[in-house]
Amino acid sequence: MANPVALHFCTGNGTANLNVTTSYSIVQAAIQRARSRLFGDDFIPWKFHPRNSNFEPASNGTKTYIHAVSVQQNATDPPDATKPLAGSVDECYTLSISEDGGVRITAVSSIGVLHALESFTQLFYQHSSDAGVYTPLAPVYIVDSPKFPHRGLNMDVARNYFAPSDIMRTIDALSWNKFNRLHLHATDSQSWPLDIPALPNLSGKGAYMTGLSYTPQELREIQAYGTARGVEVFIEIDMPGHTASIAFAFPELITGFNIQPDWGTYANEPPSGGLKLNSSVVYAFLHTLWEDLLPRVAAYSSYFHTGGDELNKNIYLLDETVKSNDTKVIQPLLQSFVDFNHGYARAAGLTPIVWEEMLLEWNLTLGSDVVVQTWLSDEAVRQSAAKGHKTLAGNYNYWYLDCGRGQWIDFYPSSAADAYPFLDYCSPVKNWRLIYSYDPLSGVPSNLTHLVLGGEVHMWMEQTDPINLDNMVWPRASAAAEVLWSGAKDAMGRNRSQVEASKRLNEMRERMVHRGVRAGPVQMVFCTQNGTQCAL
DSSP states (O other), X not given: OBOOSOOEEEEOOSSOOOOXXXXXXXXXXXXXXXXXXXXXXXXXXXXXXXXXXXXXXXTTSOOOOOOEEEEEEOSOOOTTTTSOOTTSSOOOEEEEEOTTSOXXXXXXXXXXXXXXXXXXXXXXXXXXXXXXXXXXXXSEEEEXXXXXXXXXXXXXXXXXXXXXXXXXXXXXXXXXXXXXXEEEEEEOSSOXXXXXXXXXXXXXXXXXXTTOSBOHHHHHHXXXXXXXXXXXXXXXXXXXXXXXXXXXXXXXXXXXXXXXXXXXXXXXXXXXXXXXXXXXXXXXXXXXXXXXXXXXXXXXXXXXXOOOOSOOGGGGGSOTXXXXXXXXXXXXXXXXXXXXXXXXXXXXXXXXXXXXHHHHTSOOOOOTTOEEEOOSOHHHHHHHHHTTOOEEEOOHHHHBTTTTSOOOSOOOHHHHHHHTTOOOTTOSOOOHHHHHHOOTTTTOOTTTXXXXXXXXXXXXXXXXXXXXXXXXXXXXXXXXXXXXXXXSBOTTSOBOOHHHHHHXXXXXXXXXXXXXXXXXXXXXXHHHHSTTTTOO
């Protein structure tokens, strides 16, 4: 089915009363992007057909044209549609293309409309003769909805700096893959790249250099960019560990800063350092930080991540307000610390998220609203849900995209032999097939699966910067996207076939490349041109 150059979208013929400043504008912008992609992607799928085959419809043959696309939203968006809590917005949609060229999209929400338009664009190919775009798939009828309401990427922007354009390009790719969350791990021990006007020295001294930090305007633009594409961007300020960069501006707040050479006793990575746990000065700092930051990010997100991973007990031997590494001493202080931070998050209308250690290692009493993000095991997912908390999956043995690059730490000759062959802690590389095999519900009993909101695939940046970002994330994250959208099992309860998924992933990679994302290849062209000849 070939399309004319002029393709018309009809909107507003449903029963919904769209919010003019949010939902309506989001849908209108999405329509314009869909139109641009249909005729601008220039994707000729020659890699997916036998070499030198005549796979395209005849350019001078009989054509059925699409003259209009009907887009209908059948319900009014809820008030939080642009920054939804997981599950609060219905993302389902239907898409049909009839044999006579009629196209109809229906959805309950504006987010569903965005998903439908994205699916629509991915049904079409460019004709090599410049005779327009066509789909070989009509008639089509799709009824689609996600398995999980939280489908995210955790992107570390503290260990290496990424320009807003890098983050926005990532948001684009997330939306094409029907992810709906971007978790920005905004600060860490190595740098504080987030401007806090009430505390200007935080980034002024804590960023790697002047200019390598996100201004309030840039952060607002990043979050708004995500909102317009159905990707909620939420922020993590990891603490009380992973906070050494605060010491560049406020050394009095941090204990055990940059202990050398024995940093490994006090931290997972250099520089060591953590917020003091029983200090009125620290609490005054946090008050100023939260009063500045939280109202700004709450305009675009319903979540705020307060961190809590990899807290090293030994650091508190050096904290004059604690002077102990005894869990019994630290735990009540940590409870007060987390309660304080979560109180500010809730006051700003934000739902707190924490790393699993706060619940499972430190046994903190967390509010029933707190989402627990797991990363160490499938058992952590089960345990967090068993304690009644909404939970995010993302086992590092499957969904850590940084793994398998080898050590980023240098070794002196005296220690090199023990470290040989210099593998990182989570080797090997998590290839797309392994990522695709992961089931976020593995080991979770059926009476608790409703508490598993979904999960996130993780991109830590010790060895990734803007040059190799796209290749490190894509297309492997696309495999996680399909698991989170469709589930790890098929309708019969069987593991999904990677042989079937491979063709979809290969094609998705090509589409991303044509849209400006430098995603790595899935297979050589021989495999994509010859069906299952590369399968065993």
